[in-house]
Amino acid sequence: MATNLPAVLGGDPVRRPGTFRTTPEVGIEEVLYLGAHVAARDWEPDAQTGGRPLAEGLTLPRNVLEVLGWEQAALAAEFAAVQSPAWPTNVVPLDNGTHAIRLALAALTRVGPVLGLRPPQVGDEVLVPALTWQATAGAALRRNLVPVLVDVLPGTLAMDPEAAEAAVTDRTAAIVAVHPYCRMAALDRLGALASRLGVGLIEDCAHAHGAVWAGRGAGTIGVVGTFSLQGSKSLSTGEGGFALTGDESLADQLCSLVTCGRPVGNSIEMQADNDRMPGVAAALGRAQLLRFPEQHARRVATLGELDRRAADLPGIVPLDAQPEVDVPPGYKWAFRVDLDRFGGMSLDQLRVALEQDLSCEFARIYTPLTDSPYYRPHSDDGLRLSDDFWSRINPARYYSPEAWQAYDSVLAAEHAALLDPGFPDQFATAVTRILANCARIARDVRP
Numbered sequence: 001m002a003t004n005l006p007a008v009l010g011g012d013p014v015r016r017p018g019t020f021r022t023t024p025e026v027g028i029e030e031v032l033y034l035g036a037h038v039a040a041r042d043w044e045p046d047a048q049t050g051g052r053p054l055a056e057g058l059t060l061p062r063n064v065l066e067v068l069g070w071e072q073a074a075l076a077a078e079f080a081a082v083q084s085p086a087w088p089t090n091v092v093p094l095d096n097g098t099h100a101i102r103l104a105l106a107a108l109t110r111v112g113p114v115l116g117l118r119p120p121q122v123g124d125e126v127l128v129p130a131l132t133w134q135a136t137a138g139a140a141l142r143r144n145l146v147p148v149l150v151d152v153l154p155g156t157l158a159m160d161p162e163a164a165e166a167a168v169t170d171r172t173a174a175i176v177a178v179h180p181y182c183r184m185a186a187l188d189r190l191g192a193l194a195s196r197l198g199v200g201l202i203e204d205c206a207h208a209h210g211a212v213w214a215g216r217g218a219g220t221i222g223v224v225g226t227f228s229l230q231g232s233k234s235l236s237t238g239e240g241g242f243a244l245t246g247d248e249s250l251a252d253q254l255c256s257l258v259t260c261g262r263p264v265g266n267s268i269e270m271q272a273d274n275d276r277m278p279g280v281a282a283a284l285g286r287a288q289l290l291r292f293p294e295q296h297a298r299r300v301a302t303l304g305e306l307d308r309r310a311a312d313l314p315g316i317v318p319l320d321a322q323p324e325v326d327v328p329p330g331y332k333w334a335f336r337v338d339l340d341r342f343g344g345m346s347l348d349q350l351r352v353a354l355e356q357d358l359s360c361e362f363a364r365i366y367t368p369l370t371d372s373p374y375y376r377p378h379s380d381d382g383l384r385l386s387d388d389f390w391s392r393i394n395p396a397r398y399y400s401p402e403a404w405q406a407y408d409s410v411l412a413a414e415h416a417a418l419l420d421p422g423f424p425d426q427f428a429t430a431v432t433r434i435l436a437n438c439a440r441i442a443r444d445v446r447p
């Protein structure tokens with residue numbers, strides 16, 4: 001019967017195309033915030049004028065106001081209130097998540113010693129997960145540091161603390177842990193390792209807006225937390241980012257580094273670039289933030305339901321539950337596939353079949369950095385600092401079997417789909433009919 005045929009074989013899709021939202025959204029709030037921003041002429045660094053009023057009970061952070069402007073300071077205060085309501089944190093808005101990591105490593109070279117942390121210096125090593133977007137490692141390269149690619153835990157796709165421990169050398173100067181997709185890094189064990197070594201733990205929270213670990217917002221547990229606000233993220237300004245830190249001096253240093261090394265508060269002199277977030281992006285971000293708490297709650301509810309349903313669906317395996325996680329990241333719903341149950345289908349055939357049935361993106365996860373087309377340090381001659389440095393940044397030196405195993409067996413559904421409480425049902429229907437037709441899909445579908 002035609003209705004039981006998956007869309008990839010000519011049946012009707014379970015879900016109609018065009019029903020998902022895009023980010024950043026544009027509605028009346030965005031028009032109001034952007035309009036007020038432009039009317040306030042708040043586009044000069046150190047502008048003291050405002051756009052839409054600041055949310056009640058909040059105050060503008062002095063350092064952000066001083067070097068960036070009113071709109072950015074308002075966004076910083078409002079994001080801090082959403083991401084870390086119960087724990088004081090300083091938010092520094094900037095141009096993107098990649099630069100947030102680079103500046104966190106740079107700031108530690110100056111303020112690290114004041115905090116009793118080793119300053120990451122040229123040729124030192126930074127532990128990063130092998131399964132991440134290349135920016136996590138690339139940011140370390142830009143500081144002339146050696147990214148050491150550490151394998152991940154199969155159940156969370158995040159850095160394996162035991163593998164991290166095994167990768168430590170006397171050059172280890174920082175750990176950058178990523179909270180991937182809908183899970184968090186093992187912050188307790190990685191935090192303990194960082195403390196023992198006397199190095200900074202940076203949380204790369206590019207996926208983890210709204211996530212909470214043991215009562216504390218993601219990004220507030222490490223010495224610095226970095227966020228991306230790029231277009232694919234669940235909170236977006238098109239492009240943009242944040243660096244969060246509980247330490248005032250680090251916040252001053254980050255503010256200074258964001259804006260060409262201008263002195264601010266307790267900052268220490270250091271050559272720097274322009275990594276400012278424009279006021280227009282901040283105004284857009286403030287409008288998106290109005291929607292975020294309600295949307296994140298919906299995504300989290302759908303994620304939980306998808307994990308529960310996955311446990312009963314043949315061939316679909318949820319990632320591990322994490323008792324320490326009070327609220328998970330809601331970037332994408334990642335799940336493992338037992339391809340043996342799909343009668344000869346490849347992961348890409350399943351991906352295409354799901355996409356056609358559910359009219360949303362089902363992505364392969366990151367290609368592990370040990371052999372990723374996007375992470376090629378040796379394509380940049382500027383990194384040839386010495387023969388020794390050149391050979392140490394070769395990604396092929398590192399071994400990450402779990403990351404590759406995950407790459408071959410995990411898919412991730414886009415966050416827009418998670419806003420729909422009907423999605424788990426639709427997913428189950430799609431998987432059931434794909435399973436019933438797997439031999440034909442394996443034979444006839446070109447991914």
Ligand SMILES: Cc1ncc(COP(=O)(O)O)c(C=O)c1O
Nearest residue numbers: 096097098133135206228229230
């Ligand atoms: C895990 C991770 N880290 C860092 C980044 C870099 O963020 P941005 O694109 O804003 O530079 C991304 C962006 O996709 C990411 O996914």
